[in-house]
Amino acid sequence: MALFAVFQTTFLLTLLSLRTHQSEVLAEHLPLTPEALKVSVNSAQQCLHLQWTVHNLPYNQEFKMIFQIQISRTETSNVIWMGNYSTTMKRNETVHWSWESELPLECAAHFVRIRSVVDDARFPEWNFWSSWSSWQEVNVQDSTGQDTLFVFPKDKLVEEGSNITICYISGNIQNDISCYLEGEQIHGEQLDPHVSTFKLENVPFIRKGGTNIYCEEKQRKAISNGTVLFVSKVLEEPKDFSCETRDFKTLICTWDPGANTALDWSKQPSQSYTLFESYSGKKKHCEEKNRCNWQITQDSQEIYNFTLITENYLRKRSVNLLFNLTHRVHPMSPFSVQFENISATSAVMTWKVHSLGDYFTLLCQVELHGEGKMIQHNVSVKANGKYLLNELEPNTEYVAQVHCADDNHFWKWSEWSGRDFTTPEAAPSEAPDVWRTMKSGSHNVTLFWKPLSKFHANGKILFYNVAVENLDKPSRLEHRSIPAPANSTELTLDGCSYQIRVTASNSAGASPAAVIVVSAAPGNKEIEEEIIEGTEDGFSMSWKPQSGDVMGYVVEWCDRPQDPLCDFQWKKLGPNTTSTVISSDAFRPGVQYNFRIYELSTKRIAHLLERKTGYTRELAPSDNPHVVTNNLTSHSFTLSWKNYSTKSQPAFIRGYHVYLKSKEEQCQPGAEKAVLPDDTVCCQYKIDNPEQKTFTVENLKPESFYEFLVTPHTSFSEGPSGTFTKVRTPDEYPYMLVHVIVPVVICVVLLVCGCLLKSQWMKDKCYPDIPDPYKSSVLSLIKSKENPHRTIMSISDCIPDAIEVVNKQEGSKIQSLGTRKSLTEPELTKLSYLYLLPTEKNYSGPGPCICFENYTYNQAASDCASCGHAPVSPEAPPSQWGLLTSSENLLKALEKNYMNSLGEIPAGETTLNYVSQLASPMSGDKDSLSTNALVPPPCSEYKMQMAVPLCLASPPPTENSDLSSITLLGPSEHYR
C-alpha cells in the first residue's frame, strides 16, 4: 500500500514536472507576440486603425485571445491609453481594431504597441502574456520647420453638446498666439513648445455655417489660421408617427420630423427618413421629411408593422407603429351635398360618400348652423346619406355640413362638406306690441308699435295694418296700411270710444292682431307725481292696483325726455305684476325721467294709475341762477332769479343758498356763517322752497359794499361756487335832498312866478326909473355958460343929481381888458372912475354923462362879447376901444346887470356901476373913494344904477393917462 502511495506521488510529481517543462517549451518556442502591426489614420474621425496578426498560434483552430494595447503620445513613455481587446482568431488571421483619439491626431505623434495572451480554457498552458510588439509611430502632421500655423481638427462635424479638443501647431512661429471662438478668446494648455490644446465642452449649435475658431499672432495682428467646427443639432426622434388609408390603396404615413440637422458646405445633409415594414420586409426611402406614401398590395395584408428610421451622419433613430389596416380608415369627404323640399321650418339634406366596400358602414355627422346656434345629428350611411332637418326657423339662413368616419372602428372624421340654404318666410307669429299716447284736450291719438323680433316676424315685415272701429255707434271700419319700418301713426278721432287693431304683414301673411281701446272718457284725473330713486340699473317702481279686474299694466316713459321726439317707450306687464324695474341703455345720469303707470281694464281701456319721476343718478347743478338785483336802497336790496328753471336741472332742486359777503363780522338774523371753498367766510341764507326765486337782503348799511351769490342746492350738493356779484348800498343824503330841497325849490319857483306877475309893482317899489339927466338943472347951467372957451365946471357949481362912488382897493387884483400886462402894477391899481349919469327915464342911447370910471366895475362888460370889441393892448389908441355900437347891446348889458342886481353878486363879478342919488361928501377925493366901502342905501333912497358895460365907457386909459384922475366929459366928447 505504501509502495502504491509512493509510486503514485512519484507519478504525479513527474507529470507536474513534465507539464511545467512543456509550458516552458511552448513559451519559448511558440512566441504569441502580435506581428505585422500596421497603424493607419482617419483624420476626420480622429481614429487609429490597427491591424496585426499572430503567426505562432498552434493548430489551425480558433483561439480566444486577449490583446493589450498601449498608446503613447509625443513619446513612447507618455502612455495615454492602455486597454485590452478580446477576440477569437486563427493562426495568421489579421485582427482589426480602432481607437478614437480625443485630440486630433495631427496635434501630436502617437505610438502604439501590443501584446497578447491566450484566454482559452482549452489551452491553459498558454495563458501567459507575450512580450510587447515594437512601438509603431503615427505622425500625421509634420510641421517641423514650417512657418505656418495649423489648427486642428479641420471642419470637424460634431453633435451639439459634445466635448471636443482642438489644437494649434505653431511650427517656427515665435510670436504669442491667441485663439478665438466666435470672437471670444479661449485659453488652453501647452502640449509642447509648438502645440497648444483647447478643450471645448458642451459645444452649442450656433449656425448652419459652423462655429468659427481662429488664431492670430498678436504682434502681427494677422489671422494665422482657423477652423470651422460644424455643430449639428441632435437628431430628434420622429414624433406623432401615424399611418392611415383613405381608399385602401395607399397608406399615408405622417410624422413630425423635428429640427432639420442640415449644415452648410455640404457638411451634413438633412436627415433622411426610411419606412420599413417588417411583415412584408419592404423598405422605402421617403422623399419628404414629414410624410411617406406606402402602396397597399392586394395580398390582403391587414396587419402592418412599420419602422420609421431617420438618420444623419452622426445618429440614427427609429420609431415603430403596428396597426390593423381596417382600423386606420380615414374616409374621404362626402360630396354632392344637396337640399330638397325646403320649407319654412324643414329641409331634406342628401349627400354621397366614397365607397369603401360592402362591409363598411360610415357614421356621418350632420351639423346645422343658423341663428348663432349649432345642432348635430348622427346618421349611419352605406353609400348615400339623407337627413331631415326640421324645427327650422322661417326666413333664416342655415349652413349644413356633414363629415363621416368608419362606423366600426372610428379613426378620424373626414373633412367637412357643406352648403348653405335659406328657409322661406312665414306669417308673423305674434301680434305687435302696441301702445298709444293721447293729447290732453283733443281726440288725437298716436299709436306706437314695436318691431317684431326676427323670431316672431318670420320674414321681412312689409307694412302694418291699422283698423279702427267705433264702439259707440255702428260705422264702417277704417283701415290704414303703414309701410314698414314706420313704428307709429296718428289718428284723429271724435269723442266716441274706438277699438284699434294692429297687425304686421310680411310676404307670407299677417300676424295676429294687437287690440287697444280708446275710451271716450279717458278719465285721467290729476295724480300727484311721486319722486323715485333710480340707480345705474334703472328705476324700480311699484304701484297699488285700483281694481282687481285688470288685463295688465303699462309703464310709459321717454328715453330722451329733453328731445322733442323724446323716444317714447312703454313696457307691458301682466295683471299680477305690481312692480317692475325700468331700465334702458339710453338712461343717463342727471336726466329727469317721468313715468306713467296705466292700468289696462279687461275692456282694454287704459286708466292712469300713478306718476313717478326720478333720476338714475342726481348730479350736482352745473349752473347757478342768473340773478337780477332790484329795489336797491341804502339798507336792502332784492335778488331775483325768476328765469331759473328747476325742471331742467340734473337733480331735484331742493332750494337755494344765498351767500353774502360784507365787511361786517356778524351775520344778520336768518343767516349763518359759512366757509367757502376758498376759506373765505360769509353769511349764508337758506331758501328751502325751490319755487321761491326772490330774496331780499335787509339790514344793510348805507354806502357799503356787499357781494352775493345765489346757488341752488340738491339733496346732496349745491351748485358751483361761482363769481360773487358786487352791490353798493347808496348814501342816505340824496334822499334827504329829494325830500327837503325839492319842496323848497318849488316854493321859490312859485314865489318868483308871483313876483313876475307883480313886477310892475315891484319895479315901482324897488327900483323906480332913473331920472332923465337932460331934464336936470345942471344941463341948463352948462348951456348957459357955453362959450368958445371951455371952462371947467366947478363942483360947486353943480347940483349933483347922482354920484357914483367907486373905489378899488390898493393892490387888489383886477383883470385887464385885452392885455396881459400885470395888473399888480401901480398904475392899474389906482384905476377908478366916478360916473355922473343922467337919470332920464327913457334914456336910450349914448348921451352926455359925467362919470368916474373904475375898471373894476367894467369887468363884466369887458367880458361881454356883445360889446363888440376885441381885447386890445393897452397901447392901442382909444378910438379902437370899441364904444358901444348899438343900443341893443347896451340894453342887453343893462338887462343882465339888472338881473344880477337882484341876486347876490359873486366875488369877481362886480360888474355894476351904482349911481348914487346922494352926493357924497367926499366927492373928488380919490383916496377916500378907494377906501370907503360902498354901502347901498335903502332902495327907496337911491335911484337904481345902470350897469354900464365897459364898451359904453370911455376908452381905456393909455399908459400915460392918469387913471386916478376924475374926468368930466361933455356930451360932445361922447359923440365924437
Added chain:
Amino acid sequence: MPTQTTGRTLLSLVLGLLFASMAAMGSCPGDFHVLLGQLQKQAHAMQDPSSLLDPYMRIQGLDFPQLREHCTERPGTFPSEGALRGLGRRSFLRTLDATLGLVLRRLAAVQQQLPEAGRLGRPPAARLRAQDLEMLKMARLNIHGLRNNIFCMSRLLGSSWDAAEPTQAAPGTSPPPTPDPGAFQRKLEGCRFLRGYHRVLSSAGQVFGKWGKSPSQGHRHRPPRALPEDASRARPSRRGRRLVPRGQLPR
C-alpha cells in the same frame, strides 16, 4: 436692422426686376445719358457692402471685429481702378461684364452650399438667416440687371460683343488644384472676394462718372497710357491683356 434690410431688399428687387425685364423685352434705353445714369445708380447701389458682403458674413459667422479687419480684398483678384480707367469704353464694359459673370457663378455655387433655414435654430436666428439668403438672391438679380445694362451700353457704343455670353476666363488661368484649405479659409476667401467685388463696382461707378463728364457720347475716354482698343486685341500683351478676375468664392 431688419427694417433696413427689408427696405434694401425691396429696392434691390425693384431695380433687379426692372433691368432684368428690360433686357428680357429686348428694349435698351436709346439715350446714352439715360443708360449711363442707370449704370451709375446700379454701380452705386451695388458697391454698398450691405447688399452682399454683410449678409454673406452673417451667414458664415464672420461678422466679428477681428475677422472684419482681415476681410480685405486680395490684390490681383479684380482689376484695380487704375486699370479700369485705363481701358477703353468697350474693353471696360467687357471686363466689368466678365467680372460680374464670375461673381454670379460663385454666388450660385455658394447658394448651393447653403440649405434653407427650415426649422433649424432659434427662430430669430432662422429669420435672420432667411433674410440674408434672400439678400443673396437679390444680389444675383441686381448683377443680372447691371449686366443687361452693360450689354445695352455696349450696343450703344457700337460693339458687336454679345453680353449674353460673358467673357470667360482664359483656359489654363485657373489656379492649379491645391489641398483643401478648409472651410474657414474658404469662408475668408469668399469674404475677400466679395470685398473686391464691391470695390470693383465702386471703381466702375467712378469710371462711369468720368464718362458722364465726357464732351460727347461718341467720345472715347482714352488715357495716354492706354493702347488703342484694336491694337490691344490684335496684339495681346501684358499691358493690353484682358483684365479678368482671378478670385473665387469658396465652393
